[in-house]
Amino acid sequence: MPAPLFAALAAQNPPLRCSPIFAYRMRWKRRRLIWRALRRRHDLSRLRVDEGAIAAAPLLAFATIRNEMERLPFFLAHHRALGVGHFLIVDNASTDGSDSYLAAQPDVSVWRTDASYKLARFGVDWLMCLKFKFGAGKWCLTLDADEALILPGGRSLGALVTHLAATGRPSFGAVMIDAYPKGPVNEGHYQPGTTPFDHLCWFDGDGYRAQRHRVFDNLWVQGGVRERVFFQDQPARAPTLNKTPLVHWRRGYAYVTSTHQMLPRRLNHVFDTGAPTGVLLHSKFLPQIAAKSAEELTRRQHFQNSALYEDYHQRLISGPVLWHAASRRYHGPTQLEQLGLMSAGDWQ
Amino acid sequence: MSSLGFVMLCHTALHRAAQVARHWAERDCPVVIHVDRQVTRVRYDAFRRELADLDNVRFSNRLRCEWGTWSLVQASQTAAELLLSEFPAVRHVYLASGSCLPLRPVDELRSYLAARPMTDFIESVTIRDVDWTVGGLNDERFKLRFPFSWKRRRFLFDAYVELQRKLGYRRKLPEGITPHLGSQWWCLTRQTLTAILQDPRRSALERYFSLVWIPDESYYQTLARNYARNIESRSLTLSKFDFQGKPHVFYDDHLHLLRRSDCFVARKIWPRANRLYNTFLTDDAAINRMAEPAPGKIDRVFSRTLERRTRGRPGLYMHSRFPYPDWENGKTAAPYSVFHGFNSLFVDFESWLARRLGTVVHGNIFDPRRARFVGDVPIYAGCLSSNATMRDYNPEHFLTNLIWNTRGELQTFMFGPRDSQRIGSFMASDSNAQISVITGAWAVPLYLSNRNFAEIRTEAALLQRREIDFVNTLRHVKSRADIRIWTLAEFIEEPMENLQSILDAAEGANALRLTEAPRMADLSGFAAFLQSLKNQGMNPMTVGDFPQEGLVHRPPGDRNRPYLVN
Numbered sequence: 001m002p003a004p005l006f007a008a009l010a011a012q013n014p015p016l017r018c019s020p021i022f023a024y025r026m027r028w029k030r031r032r033l034i035w036r037a038l039r040r041r042h043d044l045s046r047l048r049v050d051e052g053a054i055a056a057a058p059l060l061a062f063a064t065i066r067n068e069m070e071r072l073p074f075f076l077a078h079h080r081a082l083g084v085g086h087f088l089i090v091d092n093a094s095t096d097g098s099d100s101y102l103a104a105q106p107d108v109s110v111w112r113t114d115a116s117y118k119l120a121r122f123g124v125d126w127l128m129c130l131k132f133k134f135g136a137g138k139w140c141l142t143l144d145a146d147e148a149l150i151l152p153g154g155r156s157l158g159a160l161v162t163h164l165a166a167t168g169r170p171s172f173g174a175v176m177i178d179a180y181p182k183g184p185v186n187e188g189h190y191q192p193g194t195t196p197f198d199h200l201c202w203f204d205g206d207g208y209r210a211q212r213h214r215v216f217d218n219l220w221v222q223g224g225v226r227e228r229v230f231f232q233d234q235p236a237r238a239p240t241l242n243k244t245p246l247v248h249w250r251r252g253y254a255y256v257t258s259t260h261q262m263l264p265r266r267l268n269h270v271f272d273t274g275a276p277t278g279v280l281l282h283s284k285f286l287p288q289i290a291a292k293s294a295e296e297l298t299r300r301q302h303f304q305n306s307a308l309y310e311d312y313h314q315r316l317i318s319g320p321v322l323w324h325a326a327s328r329r330y331h332g333p334t335q336l337e338q339l340g341l342m343s344a345g346d347w348q
Numbered sequence: 349m350s351s352l353g354f355v356m357l358c359h360t361a362l363h364r365a366a367q368v369a370r371h372w373a374e375r376d377c378p379v380v381i382h383v384d385r386q387v388t389r390v391r392y393d394a395f396r397r398e399l400a401d402l403d404n405v406r407f408s409n410r411l412r413c414e415w416g417t418w419s420l421v422q423a424s425q426t427a428a429e430l431l432l433s434e435f436p437a438v439r440h441v442y443l444a445s446g447s448c449l450p451l452r453p454v455d456e457l458r459s460y461l462a463a464r465p466m467t468d469f470i471e472s473v474t475i476r477d478v479d480w481t482v483g484g485l486n487d488e489r490f491k492l493r494f495p496f497s498w499k500r501r502r503f504l505f506d507a508y509v510e511l512q513r514k515l516g517y518r519r520k521l522p523e524g525i526t527p528h529l530g531s532q533w534w535c536l537t538r539q540t541l542t543a544i545l546q547d548p549r550r551s552a553l554e555r556y557f558s559l560v561w562i563p564d565e566s567y568y569q570t571l572a573r574n575y576a577r578n579i580e581s582r583s584l585t586l587s588k589f590d591f592q593g594k595p596h597v598f599y600d601d602h603l604h605l606l607r608r609s610d611c612f613v614a615r616k617i618w619p620r621a622n623r624l625y626n627t628f629l630t631d632d633a634a635i636n637r638m639a640e641p642a643p644g645k646i647d648r649v650f651s652r653t654l655e656r657r658t659r660g661r662p663g664l665y666m667h668s669r670f671p672y673p674d675w676e677n678g679k680t681a682a683p684y685s686v687f688h689g690f691n692s693l694f695v696d697f698e699s700w701l702a703r704r705l706g707t708v709v710h711g712n713i714f715d716p717r718r719a720r721f722v723g724d725v726p727i728y729a730g731c732l733s734s735n736a737t738m739r740d741y742n743p744e745h746f747l748t749n750l751i752w753n754t755r756g757e758l759q760t761f762m763f764g765p766r767d768s769q770r771i772g773s774f775m776a777s778d779s780n781a782q783i784s785v786i787t788g789a790w791a792v793p794l795y796l797s798n799r800n801f802a803e804i805r806t807e808a809a810l811l812q813r814r815e816i817d818f819v820n821t822l823r824h825v826k827s828r829a830d831i832r833i834w835t836l837a838e839f840i841e842e843p844m845e846n847l848q849s850i851l852d853a854a855e856g857a858n859a860l861r862l863t864e865a866p867r868m869a870d871l872s873g874f875a876a877f878l879q880s881l882k883n884q885g886m887n888p889m890t891v892g893d894f895p896q897e898g899l900v901h902r903p904p905g906d907r908n909r910p911y912l913v914n
Contacts, residue, residue: 153599153601154601155599155600155601156620158620159597159599159618159620162597162618163597166594167594175666204730204731205730205731205753206729206730206731206732206749206752206753207730207731207732207733207749208666208745208749209741209742209745209746209749210665210666210670210745211742212670219670221666225731227738228727228731228733228735228738232733232735232737232738233735233737234737235737235738235741235742236741271669271670273656273658273659273660273669273670273671274656274658274660324727324731325727326727326728326729326730326731326732327731328730328731339730340661340664340666340669340752341666343656343660343661343666343669344656345656346654346656348596348649348650348652348656
C-alpha cells in the first residue's frame with residue numbers, strides 16, 4: 001500500500017552530501033577560507049600584545065568588538081572566572097574608549113583595525129588570522145562581546161576541556177539564547193560591570209527547531225524570541241542559534257559563517273547524544289540596543305541581507321516588548337539543563 | 349606508630365598529591381610516594397621540598413610509568429617494599445593515587461581496619477563470571493602477549509593482537525594461577541602483601557604478568573587469591589568508570605554525593621576542585637559513625653550518566669540531543685492523544701473531552717491559519733508561537749517541542765483533513781501517539797455549511813483524498829502509534845462504546861464509565877446529502893456504509909440527554 005506521507009517525510013530529510021568529490025570540494029573551500037583570512041592579516045595593527053602571556057595560556061578567548069564599553073567589564077570578568085587564560089581582541093574602530101580600556105587590562109591583547117567588518121566576513125577572517133598564529137594546539141573560545149558562555153553544572157572551562165580531550169572531542173557546541181527584559185527593550189538601566197542578566201532576566205524556554213545542515217552537517221538551530229517576534233513570516237531567515245565556540249584549534253581549521261559552521265565538517269558534530277553542550281546567553285537587548293540599531297542602519301556592516309535586517313532594526317528602535325507570560329525567568333545553569341537547552345551529557 | 353600506611357602513585361597535579369600526603373602523614377600514617385620518572389627534575393625536587401618537614405614520608409625510586417603497562421605494578425611493588433621495611437608497625441597497606449582524596453577521617457579508616465585485622469580489601473573477580481572490561485579484551489588479556497603500548501603504538505598493538513588471534517596463539521598460564529581482575533586500588537595486610545612480594549616464584553610470575561594487558565588490574569588481584577586468608581572483594585576506594593573505560597572525575601558539585609557515599613577514599617578528583625579539597629582535608633571533626641562504605645548510594649548518578657551518554661532524554665531535540673531519524677529512542681517525550689474527525693461530528697467535543705479527562709484539550713493545532721491551542725492563545729507553554737508559517741516550517745519539531753515542554757500533562761488535540769498534513773507520518777511512526785480516527789467525518793461540516801454544491805463537491809474530493817493518504821500512512825508497516833479507525837457509519841452505530849474504548853486505552857483499565865455524552869451534530873438528511881454527492885460523481889467512500897434511512901435508533905429528542913451506558 002503506498003504511503004505518500006512517509007515519502008514526503010523522507011524527501012524533507014535529504015541525505016547528507018558525502019561523495020568523495022564533494023569532500024574534495026569542501027577541502028578546497030576550507031583552504032580558500034584560510035587563505036582569504038590570512039590575506040586580511042595586514043588589516044590588523046598591534047595596540048598591546050603580550051606574546052609571552054598568550055604562549056603561556058592554555059585557553060584563549062577571541063573576539064571582535066566595536067563600541068562595547070558597556071559590556072566589556074562583565075564580558076571579561078565572566079570569562080575570566082570561567083577560566084580563560086588570555087583574551088585576544090580585535091577592536092574595529094571603536095570610538096567609546098573600548099580599545100584603551102582593553103589595552104589597560106593585564107590579560108588582554110588588543111589589535112586595532114579600521115577596515116571593513118563586512119569584508120572581513122564579520123570579523124571571522126581577523127580572528128582566524130590570530131588563531132592561525134597563536135591558537136594552534138590550544139583550546140580557542142570565539143565569542144562576541146554580548147555573549148556569556150554558560151556551562152552545565154556551573155563548572156570551569158579547564159575541567160571541560162580536560163573532559164573533552166579525554167573523550168576525544170575536538171569541539172564543543174553551544175546554543176545562543178536571547179535574554180530580554182520584561183518591558184520595552186529600549187527602557188531600563190544597565191550599570192556596566194554588573195551582570196546584564198539581572199536586567200535581561202527572561203528568555204524563551206522552548207520554540208527552538210533544529211535540522212541537520214545538508215552541506216556542513218552541523219545542527220542548524222533556529223527559533224527563540226527573535227523569530228517569534230521579528231521573523232514570524234520568514235522562519236527560514238530567522239537567526240541561526242547554534243554555535244561551536246570552543247575548539248581545540250589546528251591551523252587547518254576554518255570557521256565558515258560566524259562560529260555557526262566549521263570545516264572540516266567533523267568539528268560540527270557537537271550534538272551527538274552524550275556530548276556536553278553549553279549555552280551562550282546573549283545580552284543583545286540592553287537598553288542601548290535602539291541607538292546601536294540606528295547606527296547599524298547607517299553603517300550597513302551587518303549580515304548578508306542588510307535589506308532584510310532593515311525592518312528588524314527599525315522595529316528595534318521603536319522599542320518592542322519581547323516578554324510574554326510564557327517567558328521563563330533565568331535562574332542558572334541547572335534550569336537550562338532541565339529545559340533541555342544544554343546538557344552535561346557524559347560529563348556528570 | 350601507626351598500623352596503616354599509604355602508597356601513593358603520582359604523576360600529575362603534584363601540589364594536590366602533596367596536600368593529601370601531608371594530611372595522612374600528619375595523622376600518623378606513613379606514606380611512601382612514587383613519582384613518575386616523566387615528571388621533570390625541577391618539579392620533583394619542589395614536590396620533595398614541600399614534604400621535607402614530614403619524617404614519615406618517603407620517596408621510592410622513580411620509574412617511567414605508562415598506563416596499562418607493567419611499570420605501574422613495578423612502581424607499587426618498590427614503594428610497598430620500602431613502606432614495609434621502613435615502617436615495621438604497618439599492618440595494612442593502602443594503595444592510592446595522586447588524585448585520590450580521603451572522604452572520611454583517617455581515624456575512622458584506621459579503626460575500621462583494626463576491627464578487621466586479617467582482611468584484605470581487594471576487588472578480585474574471575475574473568476569467567478564477570479565481563480569486567482568495558483568494550484575491550486576480556487580473557488584474551490591473559491592469553492595473548494601485549495608488548496606494544498596501547499597509547500603510543502596503537503597500530504602495532506592492534507596488529508599484533510590480530511596476528512596472534514589469526515595464528516591461534518595462546519599463552520600458557522603459570523601453574524596454580526586463576527586469573528582474577530579488579531580495581532587497581534587495594535588495601536592489603538602485611539601478611540598477604542609480603543607473601544606476594546617474597547614469593548619464591550616471583551620472577552617467573554613477573555615475566556608472565558609483564559606481558560599481560562593492564563597488569564595493575566590483575567597482578568595483585570590474582571595473587572591475593574593464593575595467599576590471603578580473608579578477602580573482601582571490594583575496593584575501599586570509590587572509583588568509577590564511564591562506558592568507554594575512562595575514570596569518572598569528581599568536581600566541586602559532587603560534594604554532597606561524595607559525602608553520602610561513606611567511602612573512605614575517592615578517585616579521581618579534579619585537581620582544581622578547591623571546595624572538595626578544602627572540605628575533606630580539614631574536616632577531621634566529623635562524627636565517628638563507623639558506617640559501612642556504600643558506593644551503591646551514588647551508583648544512581650552513574651547509571652544516569654550512562655543513560656544520558658548512550659540514549660539521551662527521550663523526545664528532546666536540541667543542540668544537546670539530536671538523534672538520527674528512527675534512532676530517537678522515543679520520538680516524543682510523553683504519550684499524547686490525537687482525535688481525527690471527532691470535532692466535526694460532535695459539536696462540543698473539545699470542551700466535553702476536557703471535562704471528561706480533566707486535562708488540557710487543544711483544538712486543531714495544525715490548522716492552516718494558526719495553531720489552535722486551548723483557549724486560542726497566541727503563544728503557548730514555553731513560548732511556542734501559534735503562527736502557522738513558523739509551525740509549518742518544521743511541524744515535527746513544533747509537536748515535539750509542545751510535548752517536551754508540557755511533560756507531566758497529557759496533551760490532547762484535534763486533527764483533520766483540513767489541517768496541514770505533513771505531521772501525519774511523524775505521528776504515525778511515534779509510539780507515544782494514540783490516534784483515533786473517524787473517516788468521513790469531514791462530510792458533516794460540509795453538509796451543515798450553507799455553500800454552493802459545486803464548491804462542496806470540490807472540497808469533499810480534496811478532503812477525502814487527504815484523509816485516504818493519512819489513513820494509508822497509519823496503516824503503513826512503519827506505523828508504531830496506537831491507532832483506532834472507524835468509518836463514520838461504523839462509529840455512529842455505537843458512539844459511546846467507541847469513545848469509552850478510546851478513553852480506556854488512554855487512562856488504563858480503571859477509567860470511569862462515561863456518564864455524559866458529547867452532543868452530536870444533527871444528521872437528519874445527511875444520507876440524502878451523501879447520495880447527492882454520489883450523484884455528482886464524487887463517491888464519499890470513507891464515510892462507510894451510511895444507512896439510507898439515517899439514524900433510526902437515535903431519536904432527535906434524545907440527543908441532549910446524558911446517555912447512560914451502565
